[in-house]
Amino acid sequence: MISIRQRLDVLLVKRGLAKSRQHALARILAGEVLVDGERKTKAGSLVPANCAIRITGRDIPYVSRGGLKLEAAIRAFNVDATDLICLDVGASTGGFTDCLLKHGARHVTAIDVGYGQIHWKLRSDPRVRVIERTNIRYLDTGALPGPVELACVDVSFISLKIVVPAVSRFVKQHGHIICLIKPQFEVGKGLVGKGGVVRDPGLHEAVIQDLTATFQGINLRILGVIPSPILGPKGNQEFLMAIINFPIQDHCQNDLTTIPLLKDDS
Secondary structure (H helix, E strand, O other): OOOOEEEHHHHHHHOOOOOOHHHHHHHHHOOOEEEOOEEOOOOOOEEEOOOOEEEOOOOOOOOOOHHHHHHHHHHHOOOOOOOOEEEEEOOOOOHHHHHHHHOOOOEEEEEOOOOOOOOHHHHOOOOEEEEOOOOHHHOOHHHOOOOEEEEEEOOOOOOHHHHHHHHHOOEEEEEEEEEEEOHHHOOOHHHOOHHHOOOOHHHHHHHHHHHHHHHHOOOOEEEEEEEOOOOOOOOOOOEEEEEEOOOOOOOOOOOOOOOOEOOOOO
16 A cells, blocks of 8 residues: 655644644754654655654744744843834744734834745734835835834845845834844855855854944944854854944944853843
8 A cells, every 4th residue: 555645844734733834844944843753854855644743842932933033132132022113124934023023012014025925824913014025225214104113134145234234224213123143144155164054153253243343333233142042944053133223432342242142041
């Protein structure tokens, strides 16, 4: 008898172990899915339809695991999103947007260059405005009703040195920006290791210093940096940087005494 096989991500959704295929992908990449006792790391793996599936680790309370990353920054930097008008740049499935709403945000504008990615739950939420097929660098400030109080950035294949200055145009003075640093998109191509992973801690520090110098140069104050509690899809160590849109009063050196690499102790 021929055993029917199905994609693992599809099977997770069918069995109610994931809310969507994106959610299934997040769980698989996080190493949380065991099939017949074997850990699977590829969403497209073909597995027997009657296989035993076990989920390990923490359940994801957001539409994607990106929400867990932002949650860590909100805790570490004591950011209170209650009743804030927010902006999510590089929204994708909407993990950051979902996290902001669950932390009390009044409204979130979710922007992405892609189309049809954001979770239906967020797309249908009256507190969310979705702007798709849009690059924040070319969006006129008049496209939003007014400055936002908190902006979050999670982008790929482009440096934050290009994106954050564009985002800051939409943030009110004293407003905050939380950005996810992905070293593989900040270092030169020749410095990215096998599989697209940047493993050298020295390169991580260099990226943070470079971004700090750039942002301080446009009157943004760096509040701090923490390592992301979750690795990127290919195993890259990512970081979360908190910024305040307020001119720096005193000159300060661009080193890790200025931007302490905090540890999330929660």
